[in-house]
Amino acid sequence: MTKVPIRPSVAALPAYQPGARSSGRLFHKLSSNESPYPPLPGVMAAVADSAADINRYPSMMADELAGAIARLHDLEPEQVAVGAGSVAVLGHLLAAVAGPGDRVAYPWRSFEAYPILTGVTGAEAVTVPLGPGGRLDLPALAGALDERTRAAVICTPNNPTGPAVRQDEFDAFMAAAPDDLLVVLDEAYVEFVTDPEAVDGIGSLAKYPNLVVARSFSKAYGLAGLRVGYALGRPRLISAVRAVTVPFSVSAMAEKAAITSLQLQDELRERVAGLVERRSFAFGALQAQGWQPPEPQGNFVWLDLGADAMPFAEACRRAGVLVRPFPNEGVRVSIGERAGVEQFLATASTWV
Ligand SMILES: *Cc1c(COP(=O)(O)O)cnc(C)c1O
Numbered sequence: 468m469t470k471v472p473i474r475p476s477v478a479a480l481p482a483y484q485p486g487a488r489s490s491g492r493l494f495h496k497l498s499s500n501e502s503p504y505p506p507l508p509g510v511m512a513a514v515a516d517s518a519a520d521i522n523r524y525p526s527m528m529a530d531e532l533a534g535a536i537a538r539l540h541d542l543e544p545e546q547v548a549v550g551a552g553s554v555a556v557l558g559h560l561l562a563a564v565a566g567p568g569d570r571v572a573y574p575w576r577s578f579e580a581y582p583i584l585t586g587v588t589g590a591e592a593v594t595v596p597l598g599p600g601g602r603l604d605l606p607a608l609a610g611a612l613d614e615r616t617r618a619a620v621i622c623t624p625n626n627p628t629g630p631a632v633r634q635d636e637f638d639a640f641m642a643a644a645p646d647d648l649l650v651v652l653d654e655a656y657v658e659f660v661t662d663p664e665a666v667d668g669i670g671s672l673a674k675y676p677n678l679v680v681a682r683s684f685s686k687a688y689g690l691a692g693l694r695v696g697y698a699l700g701r702p703r704l705i706s707a708v709r710a711v712t713v714p715f716s717v718s719a720m721a722e723k724a725a726i727t728s729l730q731l732q733d734e735l736r737e738r739v740a741g742l743v744e745r746r747s748f749a750f751g752a753l754q755a756q757g758w759q760p761p762e763p764q765g766n767f768v769w770l771d772l773g774a775d776a777m778p779f780a781e782a783c784r785r786a787g788v789l790v791r792p793f794p795n796e797g798v799r800v801s802i803g804e805r806a807g808v809e810q811f812l813a814t815a816s817t818w819v
Contacts, residue, residue: 476567480586483579487789495807498789500626500656500767502689503742503803506724507734513727514693517719525719528709529695532722535729536697540669545702548709551716553655553683553696556708557620558584560679560698563707564649565590565617572611573620574603576627576796578653581620590617601628601761601769605636609643618649623666624656624764627791627799631665631764641675649704652680655696656765658687658739659746665764669699676701679708686766687739688728693721742766746802752812757819763802770815771797779818786814 486498506514529549537544550556557580565571567589573581575594585592595611598604603625612619621640623632637652644650652668668680679700685691695717698708728735746763753760753768760768772779773795780792783800788810791799800811 474589476586476589481579481582483583486791487784489789493787494784495788495804495810497801497803497807497811498791498799499691500686500765500799500801501691501803502686502738502766503807504689504738506689507728507731507738509731510690510724510727513723514720517723520719523719524715525717525722527714528712529717529722532695532717532725533697535726536699539729540699542669542672542699543702546672546699546705548698548705548712549717549722550696550698550708550712551721552685552694553653553681553698554580554584555694555712555716556696556698557581557651557653557681558587559708559711560649560651560681560704561585561590561618561620562588562711563704568615570613570616571618571620572608572616573622574605574608574625576793577603577620577622578626578655581622591615597625597628600630601625601771602630603632603636605632605640606643609640612644612648616648618651619644620651620653622653622655623668624660626655626765627767627793627797628761628769629763629765629767630761631660631662633662633664634666634671635664637666637671641671641678644677646677648677650675650678652678654680655683655686657682658735659743659766660764661743662762662764672699672701679704684725684728687735688725689738690721690724690728693718693724695721695725742802745805745808749800749802749808749812753815756812756816758815766802767799768802769797769799773797775818779814782818783811783814786810788814 533547595607
């Protein structure tokens, strides 16, 4: 037994539960909200090209990519912090503003990295339950803030339930929140949003100096395996994120893949449109079967199965589909390859 003391907040961290993985092609993997597509055209060649230089360190802070992201969103490079996945960037952001004695607030059930990232800072998590229809309850979140709360994290569309926060809900929250509270909008699935009333995170940056928007290359862009994400906000907040970021954490291959992908907006839109169409098909089919899923705005659907979550996931597995169960809550199913979605729907039809 080692006698080295572990910080109590670290010893108490919940374990991240990854989506089920399969080796080989025996299963349709709809458990991690990944893209079912191969990399966008030219991305594999760009990665192979930069692989020739893996004896060299990459750029310390992926500045070329930060510049490309800034141009895409019409922002300054000083407003962009790139990291090894948006989960890493979110962790750096929270570490920059919160520590022992502070609080971090977020609605729950939401993205399961939040309790872990909060716990690592030593701050205490404050959660509020979701409202009806799997929607975030932002008035409740505003009511949970106190003078010790240093950050609020809002996931839109909410993983795993699916609805997006509306602009009017968000503006009301910002009006109620103190202007020195860091508000993080986690937009990992923003490319899939079709709700015209959904919050416009980047469009809201100019209005709210305490807002940071987090984005990912892991979902719509299909680069989950390379680990790239970023945060957008005021230069002072972004330089704090950079100060906390582990240098050289984004590989040159990841940086090149992301830069190449950013130049392929038309191809990206086409893929996203295909997945959104498949999402509508699945949502409609589930409703026709008698389910009442929350409105899906990401690349996944949610079934509120309660105690049936684990048995349902097991039934899907027997049918060759890996889904993501949350015990006693529900099951999240990614909109991936068509055959997998159809097989999931066939299983769902036997359940109602
Ligand atoms: C998948 C996901 C991310 C992205 O994580 P990466 O580290 O960029 O792969 C961030 N937030 C939410 C809510 C997610 O579901």
